Amino acid sequence: MTEVFYSSARVTEFDYNVSLPAKLEELLQRVDLSQYIERGEYVAVKMHLGSQGAFRTVRPAFVRKIVEAVKAVGGSPFVTDTVRIPGLEYLDVANANGINHLSVGAPVVMADGLFGKDVINVPAGELLGEIGVASAIYEAQAMIVVSHCKGHIGAGYGGAIKNLGMGGIGAKNREGRPERGRMHFAQNTHLEWNAELCSSCNQCVDVCPHEAINFDDGQIYLDQGRCAKCARCARVCPTAALVAPISEEVFQRSVAEAAKAVVHTFKPGKILYINFGLDVQPECDCMPLADVAVVQDQGILVSNDIVAVDMATLDLIGKAEPLPGSKGMEAAGKAGHILQRITGKDPYRHVLAAAELGLGDTSYELVEVERKSGAKAGPAFGPSTDRIPLHVKGHGWRRGGSHNPHPCQEK
């Protein structure tokens, strides 16, 4: 059974040591990063950088703590993700979301290059064959996978496996054809459009980050050379007129295969997974929005097992009450895990598929870390010489030996 270290987002004392940033420091101490990272190694800190409108990514303050912990054991960290929208625009989005070299303390780079084509092909599995892993991730000697856990329209849940399975793969191959998009579409298929269902709302055109689709005189046109097969357009289509043809089973299994391909580019024992069960919104950070959280903030989970950390996170989210006013509450009458009720997809499916592929253990022991150990945080400044004895209840207000009434007692 795998240990998953966990700190709740709740705080019950006025003490820095029980704050979530302090608990993250303690979690990183407990797992001992020196077991994963040797001095001088390049360490990919893999996260999702968000989207214009999707601001609920992992906060820079947490990322910085992880970066500092990597540096403390001699590693050379870089914060990274793969191209979702054009590379330079994506770095601008990251910056707008507060993630840049100054805020997180390490370079922020596109793992598959500015053009999303820097990939190394590795074996994946029977569905994908080979897949192009982003070169900076492929070449890194160690990796910390930092995942914002939330819903996902295709996988039901987006955690560590989804973060690597989709986000560790390059946007395109060396020839410029969609690589990550091979997971969103069944083999050799493209978008399908049903004119009779189309309401001409133009949402598919507006959401496309690559200007690959346009709507002209009642007809949808697709520029296949530009299309990255990200399926955003199909996701936002309100009438299901636009469809990315793939079954849920194949999509989720493909994500698990791709995650395995990425994991296997590292030597054993070189990856640590940190799941943030905070701002558990219904949709992926790729979308141009961030709805309110469907359950209360859960906390941070850390493990060296990608399956166990996702199972534990899903179980915590599943046990939580839906928040009033959220999509979680709107779906409260339906059956199944809260993310399944919202997305219509089984959030455990790709996690179990990853376990079947040998990526990890579905059983886990949750080890709760309640506070940062050690002394209370001391004062930021030295002791003052201007000390006053405070009023003892019932004995008036004293200063400098003379009895003066406290201002609020003067009347």
Ligand code: SF4
């Ligand atoms: S799948 Fe749709 S949104 Fe994505 S690049 Fe292609 S046309 Fe644009």
Ligand code: SF4
């Ligand atoms: S989003 Fe759907 S309904 Fe709207 S224009 Fe595109 S295909 Fe038509």
